[in-house]
Amino acid sequence: MTSQHTSRPTGAVSQELIDRFRDLLGEDGLLYEPEELVVYECDGYVVEKKAPDVVLFPTSADQIVEIVNICNEFDVPFVPRGAGTSLAGGCLPVGGGVMIALTRMRRILDVNIRDRYAIVEPGLVNAHLTQHLKGSGYHYAPDPSSQGACTIGGNVATNSGGPHTLKYGVTVNHVLGLEAVMPDGSIVQFGGPTEDNPGYDLPGLFVGSEGTFGICTKVFVRITRDPAAYRTLLGVFETVGDATHSISKIIGAGIVPAALELMDQGIIEALEAAFQFGFPLDAGAVLLIEVDGLESAVDEEAEEIVELCNESGAREVRRANSPEERQLLWKCRKQAFGAIGRLSPSYCTQDGVVPRTQLPEILDFIADCGTRHDLRIVNVFHAGDGNIHPIMLFDERDTEQIGRVLAASDEILSKCLELGGSVTGEHGIGVEKIDFMNKLFTEDDLEVMSKVRDAFNPERLCSPSKMLPTAGACGTEQIERTHPGRRAAL
Amino acid sequence: MEDVTYSETQDDLSRLLKENAAAERQPIYPLGGGTAWQYGYPRTAPGKTVSLTEINQTIDYPARDMTVTVEAGIRMCELGNLLASENQRLPIDIPHADQSTLGGVIATNWSGSRRFGCGSMRDYLIGVTAVDASGRFFHAGGRVVKNVAGYDLCKLLVGSLGTLGVITEATLKLRPIPESTAVLWSSFESYEALDHALDRLTLSQARPVALDIFDSVAAGDVNSAMPIDLPADRPVLCVGVEGIAREVDWQVSTLEGELARNSVKEVVTCRNDRADSLWQSMTNYVTNVESPLVFRANLLPSKTIPFINEACASGFSIQSHAGNGIVLGHFRHELPSADEVMSILSKLRETAVQASGNLTVLSCPDDWKSSLELFGEPTDAWPLMKKIKANLDPHGLLNPGRFFDGNMPSEITGQH
Ligand SMILES: Cc1cc2nc3c(=O)[nH]c(=O)nc-3n(C[C@H](O)[C@H](O)[C@H](O)COP(=O)(O)OP(=O)(O)OC[C@H]3O[C@@H](n4cnc5c(N)ncnc54)[C@H](O)[C@@H]3O)c2cc1C
Numbered sequence: 001m002t003s004q005h006t007s008r009p010t011g012a013v014s015q016e017l018i019d020r021f022r023d024l025l026g027e028d029g030l031l032y033e034p035e036e037l038v039v040y041e042c043d044g045y046v047v048e049k050k051a052p053d054v055v056l057f058p059t060s061a062d063q064i065v066e067i068v069n070i071c072n073e074f075d076v077p078f079v080p081r082g083a084g085t086s087l088a089g090g091c092l093p094v095g096g097g098v099m100i101a102l103t104r105m106r107r108i109l110d111v112n113i114r115d116r117y118a119i120v121e122p123g124l125v126n127a128h129l130t131q132h133l134k135g136s137g138y139h140y141a142p143d144p145s146s147q148g149a150c151t152i153g154g155n156v157a158t159n160s161g162g163p164h165t166l167k168y169g170v171t172v173n174h175v176l177g178l179e180a181v182m183p184d185g186s187i188v189q190f191g192g193p194t195e196d197n198p199g200y201d202l203p204g205l206f207v208g209s210e211g212t213f214g215i216c217t218k219v220f221v222r223i224t225r226d227p228a229a230y231r232t233l234l235g236v237f238e239t240v241g242d243a244t245h246s247i248s249k250i251i252g253a254g255i256v257p258a259a260l261e262l263m264d265q266g267i268i269e270a271l272e273a274a275f276q277f278g279f280p281l282d283a284g285a286v287l288l289i290e291v292d293g294l295e296s297a298v299d300e301e302a303e304e305i306v307e308l309c310n311e312s313g314a315r316e317v318r319r320a321n322s323p324e325e326r327q328l329l330w331k332c333r334k335q336a337f338g339a340i341g342r343l344s345p346s347y348c349t350q351d352g353v354v355p356r357t358q359l360p361e362i363l364d365f366i367a368d369c370g371t372r373h374d375l376r377i378v379n380v381f382h383a384g385d386g387n388i389h390p391i392m393l394f395d396e397r398d399t400e401q402i403g404r405v406l407a408a409s410d411e412i413l414s415k416c417l418e419l420g421g422s423v424t425g426e427h428g429i430g431v432e433k434i435d436f437m438n439k440l441f442t443e444d445d446l447e448v449m450s451k452v453r454d455a456f457n458p459e460r461l462c463s464p465s466k467m468l469p470t471a472g473a474c475g476t477e478q479i480e481r482t483h484p485g486r487r488a489a490l
Numbered sequence: 491m492e493d494v495t496y497s498e499t500q501d502d503l504s505r506l507l508k509e510n511a512a513a514e515r516q517p518i519y520p521l522g523g524g525t526a527w528q529y530g531y532p533r534t535a536p537g538k539t540v541s542l543t544e545i546n547q548t549i550d551y552p553a554r555d556m557t558v559t560v561e562a563g564i565r566m567c568e569l570g571n572l573l574a575s576e577n578q579r580l581p582i583d584i585p586h587a588d589q590s591t592l593g594g595v596i597a598t599n600w601s602g603s604r605r606f607g608c609g610s611m612r613d614y615l616i617g618v619t620a621v622d623a624s625g626r627f628f629h630a631g632g633r634v635v636k637n638v639a640g641y642d643l644c645k646l647l648v649g650s651l652g653t654l655g656v657i658t659e660a661t662l663k664l665r666p667i668p669e670s671t672a673v674l675w676s677s678f679e680s681y682e683a684l685d686h687a688l689d690r691l692t693l694s695q696a697r698p699v700a701l702d703i704f705d706s707v708a709a710g711d712v713n714s715a716m717p718i719d720l721p722a723d724r725p726v727l728c729v730g731v732e733g734i735a736r737e738v739d740w741q742v743s744t745l746e747g748e749l750a751r752n753s754v755k756e757v758v759t760c761r762n763d764r765a766d767s768l769w770q771s772m773t774n775y776v777t778n779v780e781s782p783l784v785f786r787a788n789l790l791p792s793k794t795i796p797f798i799n800e801a802c803a804s805g806f807s808i809q810s811h812a813g814n815g816i817v818l819g820h821f822r823h824e825l826p827s828a829d830e831v832m833s834i835l836s837k838l839r840e841t842a843v844q845a846s847g848n849l850t851v852l853s854c855p856d857d858w859k860s861s862l863e864l865f866g867e868p869t870d871a872w873p874l875m876k877k878i879k880a881n882l883d884p885h886g887l888l889n890p891g892r893f894f895d896g897n898m899p900s901e902i903t904g905q906h
Contacts, residue, residue, distance in 0.1 A: 114692050114792045115815070137693050159638045170636065172645070173613050182874075190871045194847040195814050196599065196610075196788045198865040199894045200654075200875045204612050204645025208638050225697060252554045254577055254666030294697065297737035353634040355555040385636040386555075425636040433639070440639050441629065448628040448882065449641045455877040467640070 010095060010461065011075035013053035021056055021098075024066050031055040040081070040099055045089035045432050052079070052099035059104045061179065061187055061217035068215070069185040071098055071461060079463045080215045082123060082154030085146045087349065088430025090158065090210050094465040100215055102153050108132055109218070116223050117176055117193045122153025122216045129221070138223040141168040144426070145334040153216045159208030161426040163259040163333065166384035167292070168224065170426070172207040179218035180206065183462035193220050205452070210428050211463035213456040227258070227292035231302035232320035232329055235287040235309040236280050240264055240367075240379075243285040244359040246312035247383050250289075250305055251356055257305070257384060258292040261333055266343070266378030267391070271332050274339035279332075283315065287383065288333055290326075336380045337391075344376070344393035350409050352416035353425040356386040365415050366390045373404040387425035388416070414439070429467050437469050494521060494539045500561065500621070500658040503540065507656070508625025510538065510887070517890045518623065520652040522594025523565065525586045525777070528853040529598060530651055530889070531864060531896035537887075542593050545658055548572060550633070557616065557633055559661040562593030578664045581608035583773040593657045599649030603730060603772040606813035607699025614662050615644045620655030623887040633661045646878070652889045654882045668732040672742050672761050673700075673768045675728045676754040677709075677721045684725050685795040687752040688812055691729070694748055696741040700730030701813035702772050705798060707822060708807040711779055716767045718760065725798075727812075728772060775809050781820035783831065784852040787838065791815040793845035800841055804834045815847065828858050835862065843867050865894035 021030050031037060037051040053076075058064050071078045077097035084091050093099055102123035109119040113136055120129060126147040129140045143162035144150055150160070156178065161170040168174075177191025190202035203220075206213050237243040243262055250257065263271070264285045272279045279286065287309070291301040306317045320326040332339075340347050354362045363379065366388070370377040381389040390412055394401040413423045413436060423429075423436040437446060450468055457463075497503035510516055517537030521527075542563035549559040553576035560569060566587035573579050583602025584590055590600075596618075601610040617631035620643075630643030647657055678684040684703065691701065703725060704712060710722035720726050729749070731741040742759050749757045760768050776784075785806075789797055794815055798808050806819035819838075825831060831854075839849040848866035851859075876895055879886075 112790075112792075114689055115790045116692075159642070161636055165636065169609075169613060170638075172642065173609065188870050188874060192846050194788050194790055194845075196601075196649075196786075196816065197869070198848055198850050199649075199869075199872060200878060201599075201612060201645045201649055202871055202874065204648070205642060207645075208642050228695065248554055251556060256666065294733070294737050294740060296740035297734050300734055300736060353636050355552060355557070355634055357552060357554045382636070386634055387636045420632075421634045422632050422637040422639050424639050425634070426638055428638055429640070437640065440632075442627075444626045445628045445630065445640070448622065448626075448643070449630075451881040452641055452643070452646065452878060455874060455881050 010077050010097070013076055013097060014074070017070065017074050017076065018054060020070050021054060021067070024063060025056060025058060029057050040084070043081070043084040043086040043089060043091040045087050045092070045430060048089050048092050048431055050093055050096065052093040053096050055099045055101055057101050057104045061181060064100060064181045064215050064217060065185050065187060067098070067100060068181055068183065072185060072459070075461070077461045077464050080153070080157070080211045082151030082157070083125070083149045085150045086154065086158060086428065086430060087351070088424070088428040088432040090428055090430040090466060092431050094431065102151060105217070106151075111136070111223070112193070113138060115193060118221050118223055119193070120152055120219050120221065122151060122156070122219060124152050126150050126152055126155060133223060137226055139226055140221055141174055141224040142171045145337070152219055152221070156207050156216050156219055157209065157211050158426070158428045161382065161385070161387070163261055163382060165382065166260055167256050167258040172204055174222045174224070175203050175207050175219060176222055177203050177220035178206060178216050180214040180216045182214045183457040183459060187217070191220065210430060210467050212453055212466050214462060229295040229298045230290060230292045230326060231298045232326045233289040233302060233305060234318040234320070234329065235289060236283045236315045236318070237285045237287070238313065238315060239284040240363050241360055242313045243287050244363060244383070246287065246309045246314065247359060248357055249308040249312055251384065253304065253308060255291075255301055255304060257289050259288065259290040260384030261288040262379065262381055262383035263288065263333070263336070264379040266376065267336055267340070267380040270339040270343050270378070271336060273342050275328070275332050277328060277332055280315075288329060333380070340378070340391060340393070343378070344395070346394050346396040348392045348394070348405050348409065350388070350390050350392070350412055351424050351427040352388050352413050352421060354386045354388065354416050354419045354421035356384065358419040358421070359383060359386060362388060362415060362419060366412055369408050369411050373408045375404055375408055377408070382425070385425065386421065431466060434467070434469050494541045496541045496544050498544045500545055500619070500627070503542075503545065503656065503658060504621050504625045504627060506538075506540065506625070507621055507623060511624040511885070515885055515887060518656070518887050519889055520597075520656045522563065522591035522597070523586065523589035525590045526594060526598045526600075530892040531859050532856045534891050540656070542591060542656070542658070549659065551576070553578060556664045557635065557661055558664060559617070559633060559659065560592060561659050562596070562657045563591050566590050566592060566595060573664060574667065577667050579667050580614055580662055581665050582611060582614065585774045585777040592660055596648055596657055596660060597650060597652050603700035603702045603769070603811055605811060606701050607697065607732070608665070611648045612645055615648055615660055616663050617661030618644045618647055618657060619659035620647060620657045622655045623883045623885060628655065631661065635663050651893045653879055653893045654888065656888070668734070670735040670738040671730070671732045671765050671769070672738050672759060673728055673730045673765045674742065674745050674749065674757060674759050675720065675726055675768070676749050676752075676757050677724045677726045678754060679724060681725060681795050681799050683753045684727055687727060687749065687754070688791070688795070690748065690752065694745065696731060696744045696748070698729045698745070698813070699732050700728065700772065701811070702728040702730075703794075703798065703808065703810040703812045704728070705802050705808040708775065708809050711807065712771045712775065715778060716771050718764060718768060721755065724755070728768065730769065772809070776818050779807065779820045781822065782825050783821035783854045785819045785835070785838070785849055786852055787817040787819070787842045787847060787849040789815045789817070789842050789845035789847035797838070797841050797845060801838055804838065825855070828861065831858070832862060839867060864896070
């Protein structure tokens with residue numbers, strides 16, 4: 001075997017290939033005209049752009065098997081795509097080739113309350129499952145802020161989190177099994193509706209593999225009992241430091257809230273302009289805190305949190321007094337990115353993680369970094385998990401600013417590593433952060449990961465050049481960052 | 491068991507494996523507390539047994555981050571004590587905690603009653619260091635609770651039975667120790683009545699963290715081990731709850747009402763010491779019972795009752811983590827012939843497979859193992875697992891032949 005990380009040139013998409021796909025899927029099952037392909041040239045990570053040669057819309061796993069077989073026959077790379085909300089360039093068709101869009105496979109195949117699972121197709125929009133389950137007493141717990149658009153297949157591929165991850169865990173904690181079309185065209189089911197199937201935990205390994213292990217065609221998800229009650233609080237603080245101090249206190253006191261989100265002054269300003277919620281514009285930071293569980297417990301926990309916030313110098317702690325007020329607070333939080341447009345023509349969101357006790361340190365560093373690079377940086381993030389999302393505001397027409405944004409991003413992520421954290425808590429490595437992999441992992445670690453990938457995807461035709469760095473890369477393989485993403489998530 | 495080598499540090503272990511890979515290439519049999527020694531196929535080739543029990547340091551315990559990094563040879567009770575000093579825990583119930591090591595628990599993916607409410611090892615292991623067969627260290631995950639950088643080899647190593655790497659260090663996510671706890675139990679005239687009660691509990695107003703069943707024989711065993719009078723002539727359901735005191739009180743009274751609406755013989759609530767001893771029995775039962783043949787089946791929760799019925803009729807006593815569809819069976823008679831056992835097990839296995847699950851033999855006489863499929867009915871994912879094993883351990887040095895692939899027919903392995 002040659003070096004683990006080298007890649008090879010692959011075949012081109014020919015007319016013959018297009019004809020084969022048309023025979024398989026029909027005329028409305030594919031797009032190949034350049035103007036139609038523009039939409040698919042990037043996902044939520046807009047720095048790198050590359051249109052696929054053809055986008056396919058299969059409606060069944062059997063069709064995907066055929067597609068993959070044809071790709072193998074013609075030696076053409078292929079990449080799966082859900083809703084395209086990824087923020088790390090996971091959907092970028094590096095080297096061109098075939099994009100397999102899963103959006104027409106969006107059925108809920110089964111819901112079983114007694115056995116606490118649902119079986120869904122990968123193109124199902126995350127929020128649609130929870131909507132479907134409404135009234136059953138159960139819900140699907142992972143709730144990325146993009147849940148109104150992103151697909152469960154995409155969540156599986158990126159191991160998505162969300163505000164309620166703190167208590168309920170990320171996607172992998174809710175995936176029991178899946179079916180996938182392997183890069184060699186075989187269909188395999190890992191796990192299923194039952195737990196602890198003998199052998200290696202392949203569903204666990206597949207989740208978070210960012211499309212490099214195959215195309216997920218069916219997901220067996222765990223559904224979770226609804227909480228009986230919520231208490232949603234808004235802690236208002238003079239400074240970010242006071243807010244992070246109370247986070248440490250809350251976690252230190254052994255309370256695990258359902259969600260614990262921090263928004264600083266910059267973001268509050270934008271949110272207030274957008275939603276007129278009544279956020280205090282002069283506060284240094286607010287904490288959106290939710291406890292859930294049994295009616296008999298939530299008040300006591302909420303009281304304790306209020307006390308801890310007050311001890312850390314909270315100016316006041318407000319409560320959502322009605323379900324409508326709670327909904328509005330969450331709407332503000334989940335749509336915060338939309339509000340940022342009011343602050344700046346462009347922005348770039350980073351995704352880093354630090355141990356939660358290091359939040360004061362990283363936030364100071366971010367503030368410093370902003371000053372040093374003369375950049376405005378605002379923060380809205382999953383504070384309970386230590387998962388930061390600094391948002392750098394800039395004007396993309398100004399290349400000099402772009403350079404500063406990139407430099408600041410790198411410094412912040414490097415600082416996360418220095419503090420014992422990671423460069424991505426939920427958005428993934430994709431193509432965006434591939435350069436950080438050898439800072440996070442040793443060469444041996446990467447070699448082992450590469451061997452694991454080879455068990456699934458030895459030819460590397462499936463989602464090439466993602467996740468693991470490609471040594472000795474050339475041509476299209478070399479991912480150059482031109483300018484940072486503008487849209488991005490919180 | 492032959493001579494055991496005790497590596498004192500992770501580096502020692504790495505050196506030993508490196509030397510072995512460079513020279514004699516003997517099979518390596520990693521050993522933790524030795525409590526699961528029976529599990530898996532017996533060795534087919536002599537090799538080096540390497541104990542991890544001296545690799546047991548606490549690397550970092552930032553309690554306020556609710557994570558801990560320890561070496562894998564640490565005993566579970568020691569880890570438990572360490573965490574309890576900060577009022578925290580790893581909420582996974584482990585029998586023989588004085589002996590079993592964290593590395594062993596990860597490698598066997600052991601879990602117990604609380605998995606219904608708290609999950610299992612895959613939900614807590616957030617970072618791992620292991621040594622591969624060539625003596626090379628590899629890592630995955632990290633020390634933070636949320637991290638999606640790189641492939642999640644933590645998941646791959648949980649339950650891998652030492653076949654992919656020798657786990658030397660682990661970072662765990664932790665939980666606070668709940669303020670209060672209680673266990674309620676009820677016995678039932680029939681399994682149908684019990685099944686009906688379980689069905690209703692799906693929408694209970696309470697949020698139990700454990701739903702365990704003992705059949706009448708197992709209930710008798712529990713009785714003899716602790717001062718609680720479970721009836722020993724009918725099945726018993728134990729429902730565990732945890733949380734702040736007020737929440738536990740509320741759940742207890744709610745569940746008392748809910749359970750009483752079924753055709754139960756009684757509803758008994760255990761608090762304080764009595765709750766503790768019932769929790770302990772639920773945790774330790776699996777290893778407390780002498781039995782020549784023990785299995786674990788995993789099935790749909792809704793199919794556990796018919797399965798339990800069938801297993802009891804075949805001579806097994808039963809503990810089931812019914813909310814998760816896990817059933818542990820201990821054979822309670824003199825062992826009949828190997829053929830007869832095989833036919834009993836294959837019938838049970840078929841029932842489990844029909845219920846979307848499988849059946850794993852946890853222990854049986856060694857000389858039977860080669861004719862039993864210990865890890866159940868092969869599935870179409872097994873060849874891929876074989877490939878992973880072959881890629882990570884190309885010379886087949888780590889626990890060779892002891893895991894699911896130990897008895898794999900050649901048409902599945904692709905080898906002839
Ligand atoms: C406004 C906004 C808010 C966001 N908030 C969050 C958040 O709170 N938490 C969070 O974790 N993320 C968040 N994200 C990021 C993104 O939404 C998630 O990564 C999401 O899981 C992507 O889903 P998708 O369907 O859009 O996948 P895509 O972007 O289409 O694809 C993502 C990756 O998955 C692969 N993939 C897609 N489908 C399959 C399949 N069926 N089989 C195999 N591989 C597949 C793709 O190849 C790609 O690598 C946010 C993004 C935006 C734009």
